Amino acid sequence: MESFLQQLINGISLGSIYALVALGYTMVYGVLRLINFAHGDVYMLGAYFGYYLSRAVQGKTPSHILDAAVVMLLSMIGCALVGMVMERLAYRPVRKASRLTLLIIAIGVSLLIENAGQLFFGADPKFFPQLIPETHVQMGGLMVTNQQLIVLFTALALMILLNLFIYRSRTGKAMRAVSFNLDAAKLMGINTDRIIALTFALGSALAAAGGILVSINIPGIDPLMGVMTGLKAFVAAVLGGIGNIFGAVLGGLILGLAEVMVAGYGSSTYRDAIAFLILIVILLFKPSGILGKGQVEKV
């Protein structure tokens, strides 16, 4: 029972990272109907920005927590800029093109970031500096590390902030309008280009946060770390119903839990397949994801 609870915590911790990355996929899909395959690589960039920043920042602020906060904030801003540049240069020129064209460009951007990463950061894995010294916390009969708790609470806080932004602010309302109907939103006087750029910035910042949080738990980072995580986060977004914010969080948690449970109680070699298996089973019964709205086709 205790080991089950332990696995549960590990699963939620992994799931909240998937959820953070999945949010970016789902937001961009919501406004542009684009699967931004480069999103996983923004997550990788976030981890690398964090790596270089923490070497510069570490020890210069009064506390470890402040160190980590500064690193995280700067890395999120950096990735937000990358996201906006990406949108401006690669996606905006082809906004009217077919979905396939957009998809191929997204794959191209993803390849570009991965290969540039290998060139500039080096292809071999780097060891992410320990920003916060690890301590163990006894909770009931369970042992959790303070790092796991930090990951969990930061992810939760970011999701609550995002939720407040989208559902309580004017800009968030505009974002929802754009995702509902781009042309109608334009007619209502919303600067859609700016909203789309903002969506990319927000999604990329969340991916950067995910990249740093994952590196706090598992310190090895490499330029291809975003490929599998990105894909699984995308699966999480589709699973929950792509375009739906709560769906992304739900999908991320389901995937994280499923993976940890399969690795813990089954065979870890099947770990990578379970995400897709769950996805296929759910889509067969609910073709637009768990929380997605079914679309009625009109002639």
Place this chain on the structure above:
Amino acid sequence: MKRILYIFGVIGVLALLQWGLTAVLLDGPVRQGPYYYQILVLAGINIILAVSLNLTNGIAGQFSIGHAGFFAVGAYVAASVSYYGGSAIRAAVSFIPPMGQDAVVLLIALAAAALATALAGLIVGIPSLRLRGDYLAIVTLGFGEIIRVLILNIDAVGGARGFSGIPKLSNFFWVYLMAVATVVTVWNLVRSTYGRAFLAIRENEIAAQAMGIDVTRHKVLAFVIGSMFAGMAGCLFGHYTMYLHTNSFTFVKSFEIIIMIAIGGLGSIEGAVLGAVLLTVLPEAFRGFDSYRMIIYSLALILIMIYRPQGILGQKSLFGKKRRKSATIDAGPTGAKSVAAETGVAGKQ
């Protein structure tokens, strides 16, 4: 009669080429000859993959990104047939010379691969093709990855160690014979009743249904035929490289095949062939740029898609102009111009 002549003509020409290439590149004076030979063979395998995926994606309009999964099924099934059953087959046909025995083993492996992948295509296709667009894409991607992980866990085919000891049975001749067969089959299929139905489904599914086309049946058919050819490409690949590892069959390989057909022009058979050749040769040609190679490659990909989203050939057909005398054929470039020229022209507009 004419048809039989054609078939023997193609076989003859390919056999002659095989003999010539062996003499010049493999045993001959050319420096790096075997390297060029390998590029040629891999280009042929990519042609089969691209043309077959083009049937599913470009012509029937069912967006699949799990092609590498079927490629893998074919490769592993065929390799197991010749690895475990090769000596039995040879013993059964011991009355013919060794070269003929090789051919028999390869043909049986090819048939097994085709059968297995057609079946896999059916199993994946029937449930997936209920879905549309992005959902279909991600489910096929998921199936591709599941197939890969399953193979990784089968110890009889090497598992994580990879499958080694596969006899070298395939060569330029077999690969290009299969490539020609794929192109001819897809070409004829597109011009048949089935092909018209595929196109109708791609253009408007509801209208196609209203015209009495059994949409599900045709979608599954296109999917199964596409996977079958991918499986045969897998057979030829495994028997050429003599070693298989699941790392060659990740979703990245599926992306690569999609890029080939998108660069060439989605839905155009010549485009798929051109895209396959370009995407095999270009990365090799860029080797001089060393570590910048893949950066140039990805930048080129983005620029081509921004400035020429319909692909190099678009929907156009290089041959077969006689049948369609519409004005669209004459408009715009019909030849395979260089990528740079194309993007340059489009950029000025």
